[in-house]
Amino acid sequence: MTSTVPDTDQAPAPALRGPVARPGSRLLHRMVWLRLSLLLSAPLAWMVLVYVVALAALLITSLWSVDSLSSEIDRTWTLDNFRTLIENEVYRNVTVRTIGVALAVTVIDVAIALPIAFYMAKVATPRARRMLVVAVLTPLWASYLVKVFSWRVVLSEGGLAEWTGLGSPGYGLTAVVITQSYLWLPYVILPIFAALERVPDSLLEAAGDLGAPGSMVLRSIVMPLLVPGIVAGAIFSFSLTMGDYITVNIVGGANQMLGNLVFVNAGAANNLPLAAAIAMIPIVVMLVLLTAIRRTGALENI
Amino acid sequence: MTLSTTTKRILAVITFGVLGLIYLPLLVVVANSVNPSQSMTWPPRGVTFEWWERAAQSAGAREALVTSLQVAAIATGIALVLGTLLAIALQRYSFFGKHSVNLLVILPIALPGVVTGIALNNGFRGILGIDLSLWTIVIAHATFCIVTVFNNVQARLRRMGTSLEDASADLGAGVFTTFRLITLPQLRSALLAGGMLAFALSFDEIIVTTFTAGGGANTLPIWILNNMFRPNQAPVVNVVAVVLILFSIVPVWLAQRLSADVEPAR
Numbered sequence: 001m002t003s004t005v006p007d008t009d010q011a012p013a014p015a016l017r018g019p020v021a022r023p024g025s026r027l028l029h030r031m032v033w034l035r036l037s038l039l040l041s042a043p044l045a046w047m048v049l050v051y052v053v054a055l056a057a058l059l060i061t062s063l064w065s066v067d068s069l070s071s072e073i074d075r076t077w078t079l080d081n082f083r084t085l086i087e088n089e090v091y092r093n094v095t096v097r098t099i100g101v102a103l104a105v106t107v108i109d110v111a112i113a114l115p116i117a118f119y120m121a122k123v124a125t126p127r128a129r130r131m132l133v134v135a136v137l138t139p140l141w142a143s144y145l146v147k148v149f150s151w152r153v154v155l156s157e158g159g160l161a162e163w164t165g166l167g168s169p170g171y172g173l174t175a176v177v178i179t180q181s182y183l184w185l186p187y188v189i190l191p192i193f194a195a196l197e198r199v200p201d202s203l204l205e206a207a208g209d210l211g212a213p214g215s216m217v218l219r220s221i222v223m224p225l226l227v228p229g230i231v232a233g234a235i236f237s238f239s240l241t242m243g244d245y246i247t248v249n250i251v252g253g254a255n256q257m258l259g260n261l262v263f264v265n266a267g268a269a270n271n272l273p274l275a276a277a278i279a280m281i282p283i284v285v286m287l288v289l290l291t292a293i294r295r296t297g298a299l300e301n302i
Numbered sequence: 303m304t305l306s307t308t309t310k311r312i313l314a315v316i317t318f319g320v321l322g323l324i325y326l327p328l329l330v331v332v333a334n335s336v337n338p339s340q341s342m343t344w345p346p347r348g349v350t351f352e353w354w355e356r357a358a359q360s361a362g363a364r365e366a367l368v369t370s371l372q373v374a375a376i377a378t379g380i381a382l383v384l385g386t387l388l389a390i391a392l393q394r395y396s397f398f399g400k401h402s403v404n405l406l407v408i409l410p411i412a413l414p415g416v417v418t419g420i421a422l423n424n425g426f427r428g429i430l431g432i433d434l435s436l437w438t439i440v441i442a443h444a445t446f447c448i449v450t451v452f453n454n455v456q457a458r459l460r461r462m463g464t465s466l467e468d469a470s471a472d473l474g475a476g477v478f479t480t481f482r483l484i485t486l487p488q489l490r491s492a493l494l495a496g497g498m499l500a501f502a503l504s505f506d507e508i509i510v511t512t513f514t515a516g517g518g519a520n521t522l523p524i525w526i527l528n529n530m531f532r533p534n535q536a537p538v539v540n541v542v543a544v545v546l547i548l549f550s551i552v553p554v555w556l557a558q559r560l561s562a563d564v565e566p567a568r
Contacts, residue, residue: 025477029476029477040391057424119314132317138554141550144507147327150543
């Protein structure tokens with residue numbers, strides 16, 4: 001920095017006019033840490049105050065309870081909420097149901113995504129590939145609620161599903177699994193496609209030239225290279241299903257998932273501590289899942 | 303590996319079949335907005351614009367639309383400022399805890415929606431003791447919109463490199479002058495793209511919104527959810543759903559065009 005001429009009173013001059021800068025600006029130029037802390041302070045303050053504090057408070061609230069008479073929050077430490085979760089059959093059933101739906105959705109999505117991603121990455125022409133990527137990406141951004149609503153319409157009495165003669169499963173868990181698989185399919189296709197794109201064609205050709213039949217190439221060369229992509233897609237669909245409770249409201253009939261219990265307890269039942277405790281279940285499930293996957297080493301390549 | 307023509311055909315049929323199925327339900331909703339049958343039986347027998355007229359006259363839907371636009375606009379504004387500051391800090395500097403900050407930005411959309419929702423609901427009502435209102439929705443939306451701006455700006459900064467900024471500083475421009483005349487103009491389309499994605503994300507969000515909306519402030523998705531189960535409102539809900547499709551697809555389409563236009567010129 002060659003700036004030596006002090007120019008305090010003037011507005012910042014156009015860059016071409018020579019080495020002039022305000023003292024504040026010169027100070028900032030010299031002090032990297034000052035620039036960095038000015039940049040970071042506002043966004044970090046927001047994220048920490050709004051989000052980190054809220055998450056910490058959620059954990060603390062789950063250890064409080066609600067006075068049954070005054071329905072005020074009683075701020076003494078207790079594990080009662082978690083005892084309720086373990087002992088009460090309703091919570092166990094809903095947890096098992098939520099995990100079951102999330103597993104079913106994940107398996108279905110991976111099974112559908114694999115051939116599509118393979119076609120996109122290895123069979124389609126580059127032009128068609130670009131079009132297909134856009135075709136997969138666009139519905140990602142179409143309103144989530146509208147997509148669920150559209151399945152309510154399709155599966156309704158006298159709706160499209162009945163008209164085609166396939167019949168509608170009606171509103172229930174099957175409809176929830178169909179709708180959620182539909183919602184999260186693009187999130188599973190994209191990482192698998194990205195992983196496949198990185199598999200060099202020459203590798204497949206070499207295996208073919210050496211006499212490996214197609215099924216063997218898929219099993220011993222493509223699949224091992226695909227594992228990180230599949231794991232990433234599976235984590236997306238599993239986590240998104242665990243966190244969603246609107247779908248089951250709209251197409252699930254009378255069924256409930258964990259999110260519904262959180263919502264009811266935060267709202268109508270006015271028991272924030274219990275709602276906070278229930279919200280810990282998806283967090284713990286996701287943490288256990290991620291730790292288990294990390295053990296296998298599949299996360300390192302995402 | 304050589305695939306037989308049959309295998310290729312089967313793969314093509316699966317791919318195009320499934321992608322067709324992805325668009326089918328949305329097309330059904332669009333078609334049903336002019337379906338004369340109130341219970342939306344398929345196939346439609348004729349065309350009517352009655353539901354569009356009723357939707358245009360629905361005060362509830364109009365108020366919800368205004369609320370949604372307000373929330374999305376303010377949340378996008380906050381996200382633009384905070385996301386840009388963060389992107390510059392993380393892309394141009396290295397410091398202790400950088401990875402944690404990176405993780406923190408992604409966390410609100412990575413954690414299950416219910417968790418983010420109840421955490422903010424509990425924070426506002428249980429801890430701070432404030433009533434839910436339009437502003438609590440804005441704060442929640444801004445928090446998870448930061449990441450879209452952040453991603454776009456960070457990608458642009460990475461491509462830009464620092465040579466122009468360095469040259470500007472060498473020629474004597476101050477920190478703010480360089481930002482105003484060199485950095486900001488190069489970021490413009492990234493900010494526009496990130497801002498539009500943030501807007502679409504906020505306009506569309508429902509799970510976190512159900513936990514943070516209150517005081518009569520209903521966004522359009524909440525209005526749809528509240529009216530979906532009323533049989534006589536169903537066709538109007540359908541029309542609003544079509545409006546929502548347009549509002550979420552158009553900005554994203556524009557944003558993609560914007561980022562695509564700039565990419566070859568790097």
